[in-house]
Amino acid sequence: MTTDDPRQPEPFDLHIPASALEDLERRLAHTRLPDPAPGEAWEHGTDVGWLADLVDYWRDGFDWRAQEAELNSFPQFRSEVRGIPLHFLHVPGQGPAPMPLLLSHGWPGSVFEFLDLIPRLTDPARFGGDPADAFTVVTPSLPGYGLSFRPGQPRLAVPEMADVFAELMTDVLGYRTFAAQGGDVGAHIVASLAVHHPERLTGLHLNFLIGLPGSVPAEEATEEERRYLEQHAEWRRQEGAYAQIQGTKPQTLAAALMDSPAGLAAWIGEKFHTWTDHGGDVFEAVDRDRMLANITLYWFTGAIASSFWPYRGQVQGIGPLSGGATVEVPTGYAAFPAEIRIPPRSLAARHFTDLRRWTQMDRGGHFAALEQPEALAREITEFFRDLR
Numbered sequence: 001m002t003t004d005d006p007r008q009p010e011p012f013d014l015h016i017p018a019s020a021l022e023d024l025e026r027r028l029a030h031t032r033l034p035d036p037a038p039g040e041a042w043e044h045g046t047d048v049g050w051l052a053d054l055v056d057y058w059r060d061g062f063d064w065r066a067q068e069a070e071l072n073s074f075p076q077f078r079s080e081v082r083g084i085p086l087h088f089l090h091v092p093g094q095g096p097a098p099m100p101l102l103l104s105h106g107w108p109g110s111v112f113e114f115l116d117l118i119p120r121l122t123d124p125a126r127f128g129g130d131p132a133d134a135f136t137v138v139t140p141s142l143p144g145y146g147l148s149f150r151p152g153q154p155r156l157a158v159p160e161m162a163d164v165f166a167e168l169m170t171d172v173l174g175y176r177t178f179a180a181q182g183g184d185v186g187a188h189i190v191a192s193l194a195v196h197h198p199e200r201l202t203g204l205h206l207n208f209l210i211g212l213p214g215s216v217p218a219e220e221a222t223e224e225e226r227r228y229l230e231q232h233a234e235w236r237r238q239e240g241a242y243a244q245i246q247g248t249k250p251q252t253l254a255a256a257l258m259d260s261p262a263g264l265a266a267w268i269g270e271k272f273h274t275w276t277d278h279g280g281d282v283f284e285a286v287d288r289d290r291m292l293a294n295i296t297l298y299w300f301t302g303a304i305a306s307s308f309w310p311y312r313g314q315v316q317g318i319g320p321l322s323g324g325a326t327v328e329v330p331t332g333y334a335a336f337p338a339e340i341r342i343p344p345r346s347l348a349a350r351h352f353t354d355l356r357r358w359t360q361m362d363r364g365g366h367f368a369a370l371e372q373p374e375a376l377a378r379e380i381t382e383f384f385r386d387l388r
Contacts, residue, residue, distance in 0.1 A: 007172045009077035012087060014068055014147065016300050021064060024261055024299060028059040031262040042273065046266040054269060055262050058292055067293035070115060078147075079172050081164050083154045087147035088140035088168065089114075094123040095134025099202065099388055100175040101380075102165060102193075103139040106184020106208070107307055108268040109367065110146045112294045114139050117369040120377035127374075133381045135179070138169060142185065144306030146297050155306055157313030158185070158320060162192035170200055177201065179384050183208040183368055185310045192320035194327040203330040203387045205380050207368040208339065209348050210320065224344045232341055239274070239340075242267075246308040247315035254305030261299050268295050275366035277338035286370045321351055332357035332383035334376065338365030357383050 033048055033055075041047040074089045089111060092098065101121065105113050114137075120127050121135040141148035143156045143164050156164065169175045179202045180190040187208040194204045221229065245253055257264045269282075269291070276285035283291075298304050313319065321327075331352045335342045337360075349355050359379055364372035 006080040007167075009079045009090070009172065012076040012078045012147075013072045014076070016064065016068065020300055024296075025059055027261050028055055031055050031260075033262065042270075046270040046273075050273075051262065051266050051269065054265055054288075054292075057288070058261070058265065058296075062289060062292050062296075064293070064296055067112070067289060067296070071112065071293075074115070074118065079168065081167050081172065082160075084143040084148055084156070084164055085150055085153070086140055086143065086164065086168060087111075088138055089118070090173070091118055091122045091137045091139075093121075093134035093136040094125065095131035097132070097388070098122070098134040098136040099384060100169070100173075100178040101135040101137050101384075102169055102178055102180045102190065103137055103369075104165070104180070104182035104186030104189050105139075105142065105145075105369075106182070106186045106188075107145075107310065108271055108294070108298070109184065109186075110294045110297050111139050111141055112290060112297065113367060113369045115290075116373040117377055120373060121380065124377075124381065127377075129381070133385060135380075135384075138173065138178075140165060140168065142189070142307075144309055145303055146301050149301055149303035149306055151302070153306070155309045155312070157316075157318045158188045158310050159192045159196060159313075159318065161189050161310070162196060162320070165189060166193060166197045166200060179203050179205070179387070181205040181207075181380055184366065188310065188320050191327055194329045194331075195320050195325045198329050201329045203332070203384055204327065205332045205334070205383050207334045207336060207376065208366070209333060209341075209343055209352075222344070222346060225347045228341075228343050228347065232343075235341065242271070243311050243314070247311035247313075250305055250308035250312060254308065257304045258302060264299055264304065265292075265295050268298065272367065275338070275340060276371055277336070277363055277365040285365065286367060290370060326350075327352045328354055330354045330356050330387060332359075332379070334359050334361050334368065334379045336361045336364035336366070336368050336372070338363075340366055 036048045037044040076089050079086050118137050124133045125131045143161050169178050182190040187206045187210050273282040278285040345358050368376045
């Protein structure tokens with residue numbers, strides 16, 4: 001690769017200007033919250049009292065610079081790939097033959113999700129593991145998310161994001177083959193990699209299974225599968241409105257969230273509360289500062305509108321398993337008990353034809369890397385050990 005290739009990775013450090021921090025503080029100080037709705041807390045969305053406490057802490061207690069410094073302690077780069085200023089962490093493994101591993105986050109996540117997971121994968125000996133299990137980890141900010149965003153750039157659906165990642169891993173970084181792991185939108189992206197670029201993947205690991213509901217004719221479904229499909233349909237009625245609006249009217253919603261940090265915290269914070277494994281306090285499941293780092297990154301980068309675009313593609317029927325596609329690379333799945341949905345293995349096997357590992361995890365929910373980094377690292381390591 002020549003040095004004038006625009007894809008040549010350039011080292012990157014994040015430093016948000018002090019003026020942006022001051023602007024955020026002013027906006028938080030002038031927050032207007034709605035009156036509490038009747039009924040139980042969280043019954044109708046984000047609890048107003050919880051949000052008021054979070055806004056107060058965000059303004060007076062949260063240390064963005066500490067979170068920024070922790071991110072900057074990892075080697076970061078940017079590369080221009082298909083019109084995207086692609087930001088990624090590229091952390092070398094500490095072992096005799098590290099396996100390259102692409103980690104893909106989802107919505108409303110960011111690379112902050114992985115800061116406790118990455119060291120467990122790149123340097124297993126530090127945590128009592130075997131150096132032979134080490135990975136070299138590449139963790140991009142999704143195209144249109146966070147630090148992989150600039151105004152006016154192309155808006156990409158999931159298969160196009162997968163193409164960007166394939167180019168990053170193979171053409172930019174030089175990995176002929178690599179492993180891939182993801183949850184949420186990240187699971188869609190790595191599954192799309194498996195469909196469209198199977199020759200590049202050593203294997204695929206997921207903590208979220210995608211594209212299954214509605215894909216089996218009722219007369220062919222087992223009783224267990226029918227119950228699951230009914231449960232998922234009910235979930236869509238009760239919980240799925242966020243995806244519908246993000247997929248149909250993204251700009252309308254984005255106008256409000258771009259202008260109000262409290263509104264952004266309510267929209268994202270409710271998902272952390274609903275989708276994590278806790279007994280009533282979300283901060284039992286995820287660290288408050290880490291959650292706020294994630295929300296703050298959305299705020300500073302102004303990337304909330306473009307982060308909705310995978311949902312736009314989903315509404316239009318653009319996804320990794322569109323047209324009846326199947327995933328044929330070796331696949332492992334970690335079923336965290338508080339995940340949004342956990343389909344029967346028989347249903348998953350209709351679409352993932354080489355489903356080699358299915359592990360029921362003890363604790364955790366949708367944000368597995370944040371909630372249970374040690375358990376997720378162990379599961380990823382054990383799945384890929386036989387594929388090295």
